[in-house]
Amino acid sequence: MHAFDVLGDPVRRRILELLAGGEMTSGAVCAVIQDEFGISQPAVSQHLKVLRESGFATVRPDGTRRLYSVNAGPLQDVDEWLGRFRRFWAPHLDALGTELARGKRRRRLDEERRRAEDEDQRSDQ
Template structure:
């Protein structure tokens, strides 16, 4: 299955967001997904299985608990695909950075003038 087929589902994307913060128990994941999406525990388990079977998540057992973790390799595949499109937003982000720096510089200049009792 292609990475975007897996990530096209909002429940699976949310599960990956949870796993991006670190390893999570299946129970903790289920609690969040059930509250946000209103799906059953078996439904959450199916999404976890899809993520695991397609290399986006791994699972380890600790007694009766199952701990899930994100697997970065498949996400790297998405990153590589997106790389060709970064030029569309990198230029805009650079321009935004320049404007933010100008604004900070102007604010410092105005603050300096105010503290010296002069006006612009």
């Protein structure tokens, strides 16, 4: 299965988001996914199986539990493929970062000015 076929499903993307936070038991993954998507435990297990078989997730036994985690390899492949397209959005994100920094600096300077004015008013009294 192609990486984008795997990632094209919102349930599998959500499972990967959960696993990005750290290793989780299959039961914990099922509980969240069942709550958010309203699907059965066997359906969640099928999604975990697809992630496992496509290499996006790994599983290791821990006693009676099965612990799932993200396997970064396929995600790196996706990142490399997306690299060809970064030039379309990277400059825009850089510009956004610059504007956010300007706004933050402006707010900090305004706050410093207000504090200085307040101190001047208190000292005049």
